[in-house]
Amino acid sequence: MASLVDLPESSAAYSTALEVSAGGKLYNVVVEDEQVSSQLLKPGVLKKRVTIIPLNKINATMIPTEVC
Amino acid sequence: MQKLNAAAKIAPGRAHHALALVGYPEDVTRAMAYAFGDAIICKDAESAKAITFNKAVGVKTVTAQGDVFDPSGTMSGGSAPSGNGVLLRVQELNRVESRLSKVQESIRRIENPGGNANDARTQWAELKRDLEIKTHELTLLEKQVGESNASRVWMSDHLFDSLS
Numbered sequence: 500m501a502s503l504v505d506l507p508e509s510s511a512a513y514s515t516a517l518e519v520s521a522g523g524k525l526y527n528v529v530v531e532d533e534q535v536s537s538q539l540l541k542p543g544v545l546k547k548r549v550t551i552i553p554l555n556k557i558n559a560t561m562i563p564t565e566v567c
Numbered sequence: 568m569q570k571l572n573a574a575a576k577i578a579p580g581r582a583h584h585a586l587a588l589v590g591y592p593e594d595v596t597r598a599m600a601y602a603f604g605d606a607i608i609c610k611d612a613e614s615a616k617a618i619t620f621n622k623a624v625g626v627k628t629v630t631a632q633g634d635v636f637d638p639s640g641t642m643s644g645g646s647a648p649s650g651n652g653v654l655l656r657v658q659e660l661n662r663v664e665s666r667l668s669k670v671q672e673s674i675r676r677i678e679n680p681g682g683n684a685n686d687a688r689t690q691w692a693e694l695k696r697d698l699e700i701k702t703h704e705l706t707l708l709e710k711q712v713g714e715s716n717a718s719r720v721w722m723s724d725h726l727f728d729s730l731s
Contacts, residue, residue, distance in 0.1 A: 501657045503598070505590035513588055513608050514654045515647075516629040520585045520606035525653060529598045552598045559600035562584060562607065562626050563570050 501525040527552050570624045574607055577621055578614030582607050585629070612636075 504525075506514060518525065527550045530536050536551040538544070574582045585603040607628045609615035615628040619636035628636045634644030712718050 501653060502661060503591055503595050504654060504657065505661070506654055506658050507588075507590055510583075510588035511655070513583070513631055515633040515651070516608045516631050517585055517588060517603065518651070518654050519633045519635055519648050520608065520627070520629040521602040524602040527598075527602070529595055552601060554595065554597055557597050557601050559597060559604045561586075561600055561604040562574075 503529060523550075526550075529554065532556070570626055571607075573621070573623045574618045574626065577617050577624065578609060581610040581614045582618055582628070584608075 504517075506517075510517070528539070529552045530539065531553070532555045533553040536553045539549075539551060571584055585606040585608050586600060588608060589599065589603055591599045605627060607615075607618055607626050609618065609628050609630050612630050612632075612634060615630045615634070615636045618624050619626060619628045619638055625638040627638060630636075630644070632644065633648050634642065636642050
C-alpha cells in the first residue's frame with residue numbers, strides 16, 4: 500500500500516498526518532480480487548499475518564462531498 | 568451532506584481531504600479511498616478541533632503534527648507515531664528504484680551493441696584459427712612434396728639446366 504502512494508512535493512509537510520490517518524492500512528496488501536487474496540491466505544503461503552485489500556470488494560467510507 | 572465543503576468553510580485553506588493530498592495509480596483508487604478517504608488533514612489543532620466537533624461535519628481530523636481528533640471524542644497524539652516517516656522513506660525508495668531501473672535499462676542498451684561486437688570477434692577468431700590450420704597444412708604438404716623422389720628428380724634436372 501505505502502509503495503503505491505506518490506507523495507507530491509506540496510504535501511510533504513503533511514506526511515506525518517497522512518501516515519497517522521491511514522495508520523496500519525499503509526501496511527495492507529492491495530490485490531486484484533478476492534480470489535487472489537484467498538490464495539494468499541492459504542496456510543503456509545505468508546509468514547506474517549497481513550490484511551489484504553481486494554480492489555473489487557473493498558468498500559471505502561468516504562467523506563461526503565459535493566460533486567462539482 | 569457536503570461535509571468537505573463545510574469543513575473548508577470552517578477553516579479556509581487549512582483543511583484538506585487526505586485523499587486529495589496523495590497521488591496514486593488510477594487502478595488502486597478504491598484502496599486509496601479506503602485508507603485515506605475518511606480523514607481531513609488540518610494545518611493546526613484549532614481548525615482540527617473546530618471541524619471534528621462541528622455538528623455539521625463530525626469527521627476524523629489529523630493535524631500536521633500527527634494529533635488525531637475523532638468525532639467520538641477521543642484525541643490521540645503527544646508523541647511521534649511509531650513507524651515515523653515511513654511514507655517519506657517509501658518515497659525515497661520509489662525514487663531510488665525508478666532510478667535503478669533506468670540505469671539497468673541503459674546498461675542493457677549499452678551491452679547489446681557490445682554483444683554484437685562480441686559475435687564479430689568470435690567469428691574473427693574462428694576464421695583466424697581456420698587460416699592457421701590451412702597454413703600449417705600447406706607447409707606440411709610443401710615439405711612432403713620437397714622430400715618426394717619425383718620432386719628430387721625434377722630438382723636435379725633443374726640444377727643441371729642451370730649449370731649448363
